[in-house]
Amino acid sequence: MSAADATGSAAAAIRRTPKSRGLIGDGSTRTSRTVRYVFLLLFLLFVLTPVYVVVITSFKTSADTTAAAQWSLPETWTLEPWRKAWEVLQPYMIRSLSLAIPAAIISSLIGSANGFVLARWRFPGANLVFAFILFGMFIPYQAVMLPLRTTFTELDVTRGVPTLLIAHVIYGIPICTLIFRNYYATVVPTEIIESARVDGAGLVQTYARIILPISISGFVVTLIWQFTSVWNDFLFALFLTQQNNGPVTLGLAALSGGQKVDYAASMAGALITSFPTLLVYIVLGRWFIGGLMAGALKG
Amino acid sequence: MHGRIRTWGPGALVLLPTVLLLGYFVYGLIAWSFNTSLTDRHTARKGPADYVGFENYVNLFGEERFLNSLKNLGVLTVAFIVGTLIFGVLWALLLEKGVPGESIFRSVFLFPMAISMIASGVVWAWLLNPSQGEDARGLNRLFETLHLGFLENPWWTAGNRWTTMASIALPAVWQLSGYIMALFLAGFRGIPGELREAARVDGASEFKLYRHVLFPQLSPIALSALIILGHMSLKLFDLIYAITGPNQFRTEVPAVYMWNTLLRSDQAKAAAIAIVMLAVVAVLVIPYVAYTVRQEAEE
Numbered sequence: 001m002s003a004a005d006a007t008g009s010a011a012a013a014i015r016r017t018p019k020s021r022g023l024i025g026d027g028s029t030r031t032s033r034t035v036r037y038v039f040l041l042l043f044l045l046f047v048l049t050p051v052y053v054v055v056i057t058s059f060k061t062s063a064d065t066t067a068a069a070q071w072s073l074p075e076t077w078t079l080e081p082w083r084k085a086w087e088v089l090q091p092y093m094i095r096s097l098s099l100a101i102p103a104a105i106i107s108s109l110i111g112s113a114n115g116f117v118l119a120r121w122r123f124p125g126a127n128l129v130f131a132f133i134l135f136g137m138f139i140p141y142q143a144v145m146l147p148l149r150t151t152f153t154e155l156d157v158t159r160g161v162p163t164l165l166i167a168h169v170i171y172g173i174p175i176c177t178l179i180f181r182n183y184y185a186t187v188v189p190t191e192i193i194e195s196a197r198v199d200g201a202g203l204v205q206t207y208a209r210i211i212l213p214i215s216i217s218g219f220v221v222t223l224i225w226q227f228t229s230v231w232n233d234f235l236f237a238l239f240l241t242q243q244n245n246g247p248v249t250l251g252l253a254a255l256s257g258g259q260k261v262d263y264a265a266s267m268a269g270a271l272i273t274s275f276p277t278l279l280v281y282i283v284l285g286r287w288f289i290g291g292l293m294a295g296a297l298k299g
Numbered sequence: 300m301h302g303r304i305r306t307w308g309p310g311a312l313v314l315l316p317t318v319l320l321l322g323y324f325v326y327g328l329i330a331w332s333f334n335t336s337l338t339d340r341h342t343a344r345k346g347p348a349d350y351v352g353f354e355n356y357v358n359l360f361g362e363e364r365f366l367n368s369l370k371n372l373g374v375l376t377v378a379f380i381v382g383t384l385i386f387g388v389l390w391a392l393l394l395e396k397g398v399p400g401e402s403i404f405r406s407v408f409l410f411p412m413a414i415s416m417i418a419s420g421v422v423w424a425w426l427l428n429p430s431q432g433e434d435a436r437g438l439n440r441l442f443e444t445l446h447l448g449f450l451e452n453p454w455w456t457a458g459n460r461w462t463t464m465a466s467i468a469l470p471a472v473w474q475l476s477g478y479i480m481a482l483f484l485a486g487f488r489g490i491p492g493e494l495r496e497a498a499r500v501d502g503a504s505e506f507k508l509y510r511h512v513l514f515p516q517l518s519p520i521a522l523s524a525l526i527i528l529g530h531m532s533l534k535l536f537d538l539i540y541a542i543t544g545p546n547q548f549r550t551e552v553p554a555v556y557m558w559n560t561l562l563r564s565d566q567a568k569a570a571a572i573a574i575v576m577l578a579v580v581a582v583l584v585i586p587y588v589a590y591t592v593r594q595e596a597e598e
Contacts, residue, residue, distance in 0.1 A: 033398070036393050036398060037398060039389075039393055040390075040393050040394070040398065040404050043386075043389075043390060043393075043404075043408070044404060044407055044408075047407055047408060047410075047411065047473065047477075048407065049441075050419075050422050050423070050426060050473070053426070053441075054422050067430070067433075067434055067435060067436045067440060068440075070436055070437070070440045070441075071440060071441055071444055110316075110317065113313050114313065114314055114317055116313075117310040117311075117313045117314055118314070121307070121309075121310040121313075122307070122310065123307035123308075123310045123311045124307065126310075127592055129314055129318060130592055131588060131589070131592045132318065132321070133317060133318075133321060134588050134591070134592065135325070135584075135585075135588055136321045136324075136325040138530065138580060138581075138584040138588070139325060139329070139577060139580065140533065140534050140554070140573070140576045140577055140580055142554060142557050142572070142573040142576055142577075143328075143329050143332050143573045143574060143576065143577040144324065144325065144328035144329060144332065145573070146331075146332060146335065146561070146566060146569060146570055146573070147327075147328040147331035147332055147335070148324070148328055151328070170320050170321070170324045171324070171325075173317055173320070173321065174321070177317070197306075202309065203309040203310060203313070204309070228413060231415070232414070232415030232416070232417075232418075233415075234415065234416065234417045234536070234537040234540070235536060235537065238540075238558070249415055249417045249418075249537075252415075252417055252418060252421060253417055253421075253540075253541065256421040256424075256541070257544075263425060266421055266425070267421075267422065267425075269421070270418040270419075270421045270422055273415065273417075273418050274413070274414045274415065274418045277413045277414065277415070278410070278413055278414070280413070281409075281410060281413035282406075285406060285409075288413065289409070289481055
């Protein structure tokens with residue numbers, strides 16, 4: 001299985017809990033089931049331990065963050081760290097939102113058009129073009145970062161949201177194209193396109209009438225994927241922006257850096273900056289996995 | 300001929316902007332970086348520079364600091380891949396037969412992937428506090444409280460390369476094991492139930508069933524996982540930046556060294572490091588892309 005064909009089928013396969021295993025049973029005894037459960041609960045604790053300490057710390061007063069009390073519940077609960085973190089992060093949050101939402105939408109639209117052509121409106125050499133696009137997904141961005149900065153300076157693009165928007169849209173095209181190409185190859189029967197062509201429908205008509213209406217699932221996956229990766233990006237932010245015009249990852253790094261770190265506020269900040277992507281994950285989790293399957297190789 | 304172009308022409312036209320954009324922003328900029336790496340542009344100045352051939356590369360590979368960063372990367376990659384595979388495969392095995400509350404376990408194991416590496420790095424920087432005993436903070440304090448004092452350690456701040464880089468790998472393992480779980484879970488669930496039943500009817504033990512029937516089916520997934528993880532590890536930057544700061548020789552990898560070099564405005568050297576990173580990624584990924592595209596073409 002390749003990352004490519006994993007997109008749709010794997011996400012569905014994960015949820016396909018094996019219900020009946022026939023007469024032979026599933027080969028496990030009650031003891032083995034109990035042991036499995038105990039292990040799963042232990043691992044659950046392992047994964048959630050950092051969450052516990054982050055959450056309780058974010059409600060502590062600075063007097064309360066002593067070494068000895070680090071893992072205990074707050075003596076007095078306070079919202080002060082949250083207020084402080086929000087005050088610092090608010091402008092960054094607004095910039096990140098005004099960056100991540102349009103970036104996700106634009107690269108998804110381009111990806112959808114590209115994906116349709118590569119899957120169902122092929123032309124000679126389409127595979128070569130596909131490989132050409134796909135490779136852009138894997139490059140370490142360090143390899144383009146220096147000339148990218150120079151290009152933006154020469155084109156006089158305003159540092160901040162505009163530079164990041166352009167960068168994220170362009171470098172997001174390969175993954176969106178890949179997701180849509182695989183999506184259309186799975187859900188759009190070739191015959192429908194053929195008969196539309198016989199009826200004299202052109203590319204634009206076919207796309208608008210047949211493809212777009214059934215593209216919702218694909219769009220959900222790419223929108224989530226792009227939104228999350230733009231929101232979480234730090235590399236482009238560090239290279240292309242500064243504190244006064246950068247996104248939320250840069251804000252969090254500033255809040256938690258320096259000599260005298262306010263731990264309670266940094267933890268509140270980590271939670272605040274993670275909130276939008278966590279919300280997306282919780283509400284649209286099953287779509288999120290679809291993107292993960294295809295997108296893990298990006299940047 | 301004219302009719303054929305009418306058929307596929309519009310498709311090629313849709314892809315043209317993408318090809319032009321990626322042609323410049325991926326391939327063009329890589330060529331530009333490579334060109335810079337062949338010059339003596341060791342400052343931020345613009346004007347013309349002289350070509351020095353592969354001198355920058357020769358210098359890099361003769362330099363203690365760069366070799367150190369490569370060794371760190373190697374150890375980090377091994378620790379990260381081994382750790383993530385152990386947890387990911389174990390979780391998939393524990394879940395694959397279906398347990399009550401499976402979706403909760405799955406969601407919890409996967410959620411760290413929705414969080415930015417900067418946010419998780421801020422948290423882990425604090426969990427991996429090196430103080431021990433009375434002053435212990437972070438995880439060491441948890442061990443102290445649980446009377447597991449023997450587990451306390453200085454994490455990445457002391458010790459040999461293996462313990463240092465394993466400490467850095469720990470947060471990455473925490474963040475990405477769920478992803479490997481999802482990959483393998485999809486793999487297990489994709490195996491037809493009849494295969495298991497046939498093996499059980501033949502009297503195969505559970506161990507033999509996994510060893511000889513199920514695992515061989517999953518080798519393509521294992522290969523994908525290896526490539527995905529290896530490629531992620533090569534690009535790991537945010538986490539190290541957040542946990543140790545960018546100026547730690549102990550934990551420096553090429554991605555971080557490149558940033559430090561750029562801060563000193565040595566453009567030629569920074570470009571050379573970036574190109575080395577690209578070469579390492581390309582060795583890993585080009586065969587994979589070629590395989591993926593060829594496989595898709597056969598469909």
